[in-house]
Each structure stands twice: as structure tokens, then as C-alpha cells.
Amino acid sequence: MIEVYDCPVCGSQELVIVKDHVFHKPIDCPNPPPAHVPYATERLWILFRHILPGTDKIRIKVILCSQCGLMFTNPRMTPDEVAVKYSVIESLESARLRSKLDPPRKIEKRAKRIKAEIERFLGAPVAGMRILDFGGAQGHNLVPFAEKNECCVVDLVKQEMPQGVDYLGKSLDDIPAHYRFNLILLSHVLEHSLDPVTLLSELASNLCENGAIYVEVPLGAFREWRVLKEPLTHLNFFSEQSLSACMRLAGFSRLSIRTRFQWVTHGMNWCVNAIGKLTSSQVEVENHTHASTRKQMKNFRLYVPFLVFKSVEKTKRLILRR
Ligand SMILES: [Zn+2]
Numbered sequence: 001m002i003e004v005y006d007c008p009v010c011g012s013q014e015l016v017i018v019k020d021h022v023f024h025k026p027i028d029c030p031n032p033p034p035a036h037v038p039y040a041t042e043r044l045w046i047l048f049r050h051i052l053p054g055t056d057k058i059r060i061k062v063i064l065c066s067q068c069g070l071m072f073t074n075p076r077m078t079p080d081e082v083a084v085k086y087s088v089i090e091s092l093e094s095a096r097l098r099s100k101l102d103p104p105r106k107i108e109k110r111a112k113r114i115k116a117e118i119e120r121f122l123g124a125p126v127a128g129m130r131i132l133d134f135g136g137a138q139g140h141n142l143v144p145f146a147e148k149n150e151c152c153v154v155d156l157v158k159q160e161m162p163q164g165v166d167y168l169g170k171s172l173d174d175i176p177a178h179y180r181f182n183l184i185l186l187s188h189v190l191e192h193s194l195d196p197v198t199l200l201s202e203l204a205s206n207l208c209e210n211g212a213i214y215v216e217v218p219l220g221a222f223r224e225w226r227v228l229k230e231p232l233t234h235l236n237f238f239s240e241q242s243l244s245a246c247m248r249l250a251g252f253s254r255l256s257i258r259t260r261f262q263w264v265t266h267g268m269n270w271c272v273n274a275i276g277k278l279t280s281s282q283v284e285v286e287n288h289t290h291a292s293t294r295k296q297m298k299n300f301r302l303y304v305p306f307l308v309f310k311s312v313e314k315t316k317r318l319i320l321r322r
Contacts, residue, residue, distance in 0.1 A: 001052070001075040008076070008236070009197055009246050012067035018297075019062040021228050023047070025055070035097035040229035042095070046088050047232050051081050060231045069241035069293030071225050076235060082194060085232060086156055104265035107140040113262065114185065115144045118214050121256050121275040129182035132168075132175075134203060135189040139165035142185070152181075172202055180208040187216040188264065190246065191234045200250030204278060212277045213252065217243060219259055219270035221296045223306075239297070240290035243272050252276025257290045261305045268309045270302055 006013055025048040026041045033042045048055060061074045077085065089095050119125055127148040133141055136153035139161045145151055146164030153167050154174065161167050168174050184203050190196045203213060218224060220237025228234075236242075240257045247255055254277040261270050296302075 001058070001077055001081065003075045007063075007065035007068060007070055008072055008195060009070045009242060009249065010065060010068040012065055014066035016064045016066060017061045018064045018071065019225060019228075021060045021062070021231070022057055023060060023231060024057045032092055033094050035094040035101065037094060039098070042092070043230040043232040046085060047230070050084050050088050051077065051232075058231075060228075062225045062228070062237070064293065065242070068245035069221075069239055070245070071221055071237035071239070071242070071293065073228075073231050073235050076194060077232075079194060090157065102266065104140065106263050107265075108143070110263055110265075111141045111144050114141055114187070114214060114216070117273055118183065118212070118275060121277075122212065126183065130179070131183045131185065132181045132206070133185040133187070134172075135187070136185065138162070139167075141187060172206060175206060179206070180211070181206055182208050182211050184211070184213045186213060188218065190215065190243075191217050191220060191236050191238060194235060196236060196246045197249045200246055200252075204251050207278055210277065210279055212275060213247075215243065215247065215274045215276070217272050218264075219272050219296060219302075221293050222270050222299075222302050225297075238272055239293035240272055241292045241296075243274050244290045247274060247276045250276075251278060254279050259291065259296070261302075261309075267313065268305075270306065 007015060023044060026044045029037060029041055029045045031049070033045050052058060062071055063074050064071050115126065126145055130150045130152070131142060131145055132152050132154060133139060134154050136142065136155055138159045139151070139153045142151040142153070142165045143162050146162065151165045153161060153165060154169060154172065155167070156170050158167055184207060186203065190199065193199050200213070207213065217238045219239065220234060221239035224234065225237040240259055244255060244257050255274060257272065257274045259270060259272050261268055264271065
């Protein structure tokens with residue numbers, strides 16, 4: 001892992017340490033970890049066995065960029081270490097079993113919400129388009145689009161796809177050269193990325209003229225940076241401000257950004273939903289507003305729905321256990 005001195009989004013060196021975390025090698029974790037081992041323990045096992053062998057603990061700082069508002073972990077993995085991380089995850093029986101034992105829930109509700117959000121932005125139903133879900137796993141978010149559009153998934157792992165959705169391959173290199181998309185979905189990917197602006201720019205180059213991208217990330221600036229359980233999964237903690245900066249730097253000139261308390265895969269959490277469009281028309285460029293990272297870090301009203309949801313879930317679990 002390497003210490004970085006420039007913001008991974010805007011390159012600024014005006015960086016402030018906002019939190020220090022120390023992570024320890026999990027003791028007594030079987031090799032390889034069985035499926036009942038908690039997710040965070042398994043990720044720490046991968047970190048200390050495969051990325052930092054010979055190390056027992058690591059200090060990870062959370063940094064806030066004063067310019068663009070991005071919060072991120074430092075030191076960061078190298079691209080080679082990220083490749084090791086994904087190859088170990090793919091090889092682990094526990095990772096596969098976990099998704100089978102606890103599959104994503106309410107997938108239809110989530111997919112319909114995404115479609116409604118995009119149609120609100122575009123001001124028209126999504127039809128006759130070629131759509132890519134990058135990092136789209138089993139293609140669930142494309143189901144409401146599949147009947148009237150050509151739908152594709154690019155993801156590291158090939159899985160069975162719903163009817164009307166094609167798997168194109170593991171990376172953007174697997175997309176046929178002549179393909180251009182009208183719409184790209186990028187849901188819960190950027191928080192894992194070492195270089196979010198480059199990823200967004202590469203996706204932008206796969207869009208048609210006037211193409212649009214839907215980006216969804218957790219509102220990491222709310223509380224995740226404070227209570228981080230392991231440093232291997234999320235490398236960036238976004239706010240409306242930092243996501244907006246990423247999208248502008250990647251060339252998306254018309255933007256809509258909203259923070260919502262919404263269902264993701266296994267529960268509800270605060271997320272930032274953004275839609276960006278490549279457009280040269282000045283008429284279409286909106287002066288969208290966004291909340292600053294510092295404001296979203298300290299907005300304690302965000303805890304109200306969050307704590308209500310957590311306590312309802314806890315009560316449900318207690319009732320089911322009886
Ligand atoms: Zn920055």
C-alpha cells in the first residue's frame with residue numbers, strides 16, 4: 001500500500017486528516033475463512049495474508065480534500081494489490097456462499113426506483129436505447145428496461161443474466177469496438193475505485209453523443225468514514241460535493257444530484273444519486289446545487305431515519321428468533 005499526497009479526484013494537496021483507524025490481523029481466523037466468518041474479518045484476513053503479509057497491524061487515515069470534498073483512505077492499495085484483492089475474493093468459497101445464503105433483497109423495488117429517477121431527469125420514458133450496467137452483477141437493475149431496450153452487463157464475475165440482458169465481459173475492453181451506449185448505470189462502484197475520475201471518463205467515452213450516466217454511491221461522508229470496519233472494500237467516502245466534482249472532471253456537464261434514504265441490496269441507507277449527461281448545448285447545462293462534504297458530515301438529522309430503520313430491523317430479528 002502506498003501513501004498518497006495528492007487528492008485522487010482533483011489532485012489538490014490541501015488534504016486534512018479527519019480520522020485515524022488502526023486495523024489488526026484477525027486472530028484465530030481459519031485459513032481459508034469459512035462462510036460463517038463475518039464479512040469484515042474475512043476482508044482483514046485477505047488484507048493481512050495476501051496484501052500485507054508479515055504485518056500485524058496497519059494505521060489507515062481518512063483524509064478530506066479541502067478542494068473537492070472527497071474523503072478517502074490513505075495509504076491506498078496499488079492497482080496490483082487491487083487485482084490481488086479481487087482474485088482472492090473470487091477464489092474464496094465463503095464469498096460465493098455468502099451471496100447465496102444472503103442474496104440481495106427487494107431487487108425489483110430498487111430497479112424500478114432507478115428507472116423512475118432516470119426518466120425524471122430525461123423527461124421521457126427510456127425506450128429504444130442501448131444500456132450498459134457497469135459492475136451490474138446479475139443484471140437485476142436492468143430488468144425494468146429489458147423489454148424496450150438493448151441491455152448489457154460488464155462485471156468481473158460472469159453470472160446468469162435475466163431474460164433480455166447480455167453479459168459482455170469482465171472489463172470495458174470486452175465491449176465490441178463499434179458499441180456506443182445511450183445510457184450507463186454505475187451503481188455502488190465508485191466507492192471501490194482507486195481513480196474514480198478516470199473510470200468515469202472511460203465510461204463517458206463509451207457513450208453516444210448526448211448519452212447519460214446514472215451514478216449511485218453510499219453517502220460515505222455521513223458516518224462510514226467514522227466507523228470503518230475494514231479498509232479493503234470502500235476506498236472513497238462520497239458526498240454530493242465530491243461526486244459532483246468527479247462527474248464534472250469526467251466531462252458530464254448537465255447534472256442532477258440528490259441524497260436519498262433508500263433501499264440498496266440488504267437494507268436502507270443514505271445514498272447520493274447522480275445523473276450526468278454529455279452535452280455541448282449550453283441551454284441544457286443546469287446550475288445544479290449540491291450539499292458540501294462538511295455539511296453532510298455534520299448533518300445529524302440524517303441519523304433519524306437511519307436509527308429508526310436499524311431499530312425496526314433489530315426488533316424484526318428478535319421476533320424471528322423467538
Ligand atoms: Zn480533491
